[in-house]
Amino acid sequence: MIDFDLIITGGTIVTATDTFKADIGIKNSQITSIADRLEGAQHIINAQDRYVFPGGIEAHCHIEQESGMGIMAADDYRSGSISAAFGGNTTIVPFAAQHRGQSLREVVQIYHDRAGPKSIIDYAFHLIISDVNDKILGQELPALIKDGYTSFKIFLTYPMLKLSDGDMLSVLAVARENGAITMVHAENDDVISWLSKRLLDSGNIAPKFHAVSHARIAESEASNRAIQLARLLDTPIFIVHVSTSEAASIIRKAQGDGLKIFAETCPQYLFLTSDDIDIEGMEGAKFCCSPPPRDKFDQEAMWQGLINGTFQLFSSDHAPYRFDETGKLHAGPNPQFKKIANGVPGIELRMPLLFSEGVCKGRISLNKFVELTSTNAAKVYGLSPKKGSIAVGCDADIVIWDPKREVTVSYDLLHDNVGYTPYEGMSIKGWPETVVSRGRIVIAKGQLKVKPGSGKFIQRSPGYEFIRPAGISPPEIDPKTNFGAKII
DSSP, rough: OOOEEEEEESSSSEOSEEEEEEEEEEEETTEEEESSSSOOOEEEEEOOOEEEEOOEEEEEEEEBBBOOSBBBBBBHHHHHHHHHTTTEEEEEEEEEEOTOOHHHHHHHHHHHHHTTTTOSSSSSOEEEEOOOOOHHHIIIHHHHHHHTTOOEEEEEESSSTOOHHHHHHHHHHHHHHHHHHHEEEOOHHHHHHHHHHHHHHOOSSHHHHHHHHOOHHHHHHHHHHHHHHHHHHHHOEEESSSOOOHHHHHHHHHHHHTTTEEEEEHHHHHHHOOOHHHOSGGGGGGGGGGOOOOOOOHHHHHHHHHTTTTOOOOHHHHHHHHTTTTTTTTSSSOOOOOGGGOOOOTTHHHHHIIIIIIITTTTSSSSHHIIIIHHHHHHTTTTTSSSSSSSTSBOOOOEEEEEEEEEEOGGGOOOOOHHHHHHTTTTEEEEEEEEETTTEEEETTEEOOOOOOOOOTTOOSSSEEOOOTOOOOOOOOGGGSSOEEEEE
């Protein structure tokens, strides 16, 4: 008797809270049974000596998106989703980026047209809001939140994207009223512009001066300012791509004060430093991103933030630009640092890097790995309970992980369209072997098994779960000012 479409047998299941051996039965795209021994399936995957994780949720990536400079990302939704899947991800949440003068409805339709025919795994969209006006705030944004676009990003830097403090407050007010969450790129634009002008006026144009211009204080000041604005309205914010110990400390203190502050860090802040940008010629341009990689002390601070729960997510901030005239060198073969496209790739290596350097080296547990790469993203961004865990009733989004496979990173192994990886030559232990999305075998034995366009758009509900960092006691909370957060 055939009871299941697929059974995954013999593996060690790891969720954010539990580790146990069991079989998983899948039918009609969902997990329908978890038991010691299951039989009766059209297909069986033997996961003996493997970990069985919830599929990764990559909640911060830029795919088929124009930058503020007008440069199109190297990855479209075909190559970007394929690369994500080969890295163990079953859901991506890229950005639908508004540029000034565009309606949000227009932007959302553009990105659906890009993603729908191409993505091989499930996807949702964060909005990027760069143009704040009465129609956006009063009509479009509240309506889109109700339609399932429950998170959006704002910038405190970049001339074509940045919002004033007043405009940020207006966006936060809409988020508060409608149960949405606001992501913040927290860098002080005036500090960066002031430093950049003086560097350029002095003839300091090489890529390494990108890092100099993005001073640490630009990040810590803007992080604190964003937190205080959110505090004024008692509404949550999510500070993205944290890179410095100072910013992490500010975030930790705010969490200790009872504020609903989320944060993340990224591979570039654990595995790269400013020395990588300081290379002769233009090679350093490959490592230019904002904020830039810092130093060894900050790397350790980022690890500590992952361990103690200051950071709820570990995201790639995959911002793919080729090292040619279509991307990094769009302004010519030797551009000054202000004209180098900002961003590094990393969507496929996010999970392997964290497993190898975090789990294998004893920094984090298997359960913390799952929490950082999948479960917390589902909770924060409204994908839970269908995504981010392995339980009866969840979507059958699963990655089967070989903990012993050793890989030397080479771009030839990857599936994005960038042409290089900043992690070239790194040794990694642990690798995704089989990827299952809604019960479909997407990746098996290094081969793609599904067609572009087979991923689905995920509509999210307003509201979020606040994840209290370890070691921080709950403050007294007035439920009337909690705005839909479930405190866990």
